Amino acid sequence: MSKNISSTQKSYLAGFLDGDGSIYVRLKPNKSYKYGFQIAPYIVFFQSNKERLKFQKICDLIQLGYVRKRKDGILEYIISRQKAIIEFLCWIKPYVIIKKQQVALMEEILKKKETINDSKDFSELMQLIDKFRELNYSKKRKRHILTP
């Protein structure tokens, strides 16, 4: 993990996230989990493969995730470990403008996730996760319902 990241690097990353990045949580149906879903939080950046060397500079600065090449050639830098997401949010939080609500919602979800005692708690968590759809204006408004 990069420890010596400066305030101008943090604010650069906040701007890059506001322009190009995506913050969301995916609920993956998975029967091996207690409530039938795996909670998978993500912060993702995208870039054309043509700019891979410059994009790599940004990834090297962050050092909290991994690069994946999509079938359509677009590169994704994916931060998915919970600790890594918390650290990244901590860096950019003072500077982010456009995605302020997504940052706050992600923090709320990660906190709530640690305090799940019963299916009612889990339902509330799912409702929080569904809020990302509104913030990120996905056209698909699939709602998640917890089936016992």
Place this chain on the structure above:
Amino acid sequence: MSKNISSTQKSYLAGFLDGDGSIYVRLKPNKSYKYGFQIAPYIVFFQSNKERLKFQKICDLIQLGYVRKRKDGILEYIISRQKAIIEFLCWIKPYVIIKKQQVALMEEILKKKETINDSKDFSELMQLIDKFRELNYSKKRKRHILTP
């Protein structure tokens, strides 16, 4: 013009430009100009109308351009005055990563533009402007040829 912009604000804007912005020069055919073209440089940011209040915060920070609403509802913040572009480039230049070449090319073009003596100079300037198409990977590779 905003004078008191901090280094973290400048680096935020560099990140936002790298993620979301566009730098280019348009050659507008115009017979009233000596060589038949008006040279129109642009730095443009885009945002969904849904995020207009947050986008306005970024525009207010920059204060070098104007907002335009496109027919498809997307908002554009357009910096087109030459002095404003030079000032903006000066802010972001130390921090920009992805669009480093576009920044350098824009500076080269604006400098060259001031030293046009004949049609040979103007042809060279047009060639520089055409380089933006490669950098910004437009699919249309229309080349400009100076017709005397």
